[in-house]
Amino acid sequence: MRHKYWGTTQYYLQPWEYPTRYAEWIGYSLDYVNKHNDQENLSNKEEKSSFFERASVVQMLLLAQKKSPYPIPYMYGQTYSILPELIVPRIFNPNKIRSHEGTSLLNIHYKLQTREQSLATTIGWGLLAESYANFGLMGCGGLAIILGAAYGKATRWSINAPILSVQSLFAVMMMSFAFQSEYSAGVYVAALSQSSTVLTGIALFFNEETASS
Known part of the structure; x- marks a missing residue:
């Protein structure tokens, strides 16, 4: 309104014209508010979409199923071949690859x-999508066997163990890893190796303290 009327004319506004000018002013205000709300709603929708896409890796599994083995071939264990190197601590291998x-x-x-x-940016895949990208349905079956055996062993090991024992703490750690949907095998193995090393060190330290006392 200021840009449209202020200083652009010598016309003097009459009192009976006040309602029309106020109506015009209110109309511009409502247009601005509606436009601002539309932009906020669009931004919120994009944020929600981004959140759900990052929280789920199902789309990565669907991508692998759609594109493999044709036109993109399976990786045949390429992402698994780096696992032995990831277990070695960086202090022994300064040129260790990223997890x-x-x-x-x-x-x-x-x-x-x-x-x-x-x-610069990581797009998470998850263990299931990674296994399909490597070996297809056979990879998914192999992953189920390996994880089932590992989680079952951790469960049996911690049965009837004290809550602060190594067995129970290891089972809790394994359970927390089971919720990490975006972990690839490399990240999973590297993080599990590091966490297990810390847990083992704590257990040895407290055993020495108990033996000394």
């Missing part, structure tokens, strides 16, 4: 990212 290297290989293989982009 997210397997995730980067998946994104590069399926043309979601370049090598440079994967160094």
Whole structure:
């Protein structure tokens, strides 16, 4: 209203014209508010969409199923071949690869990212989608057997154990890893190795303290 009427004319507004000018002013205000709300709603929808996409990796499994083995072939264990190197502590291997290297290989293989982009941003895949990308349905079956055996062993090991015992703490740690939907095998193994090392060190320390006392 200021840009439209202020200083642009010598016309003097008459009292009976006040309602029309107020109506025009209110109309501009409502247009501005509606436009602002639309932008906020669009932003909120984008944020919610982004959140749900990041919280779920089902779309990555569907992507692998759609594109493999044709036109993109299976990876045949390429992301699993780096697991032995990830277990070695960095102090013994200063040139150790990143724990997210397997995730980067998946994104590069399926043309979601370049090598440079994967160094800055990580698109999570999850163990199930990774297993399908490597060996198809046979990979998913193998993953079920391995995880079932590991979780079952941790459960049996912790049965009737004290809550603060190594067995119970290890079972809790394994349960927390089971909720990490975006972990690839490399991240899973590296994090599990590091956490187990810390847990073992704590257990040895307290055993020495108990023996000394």
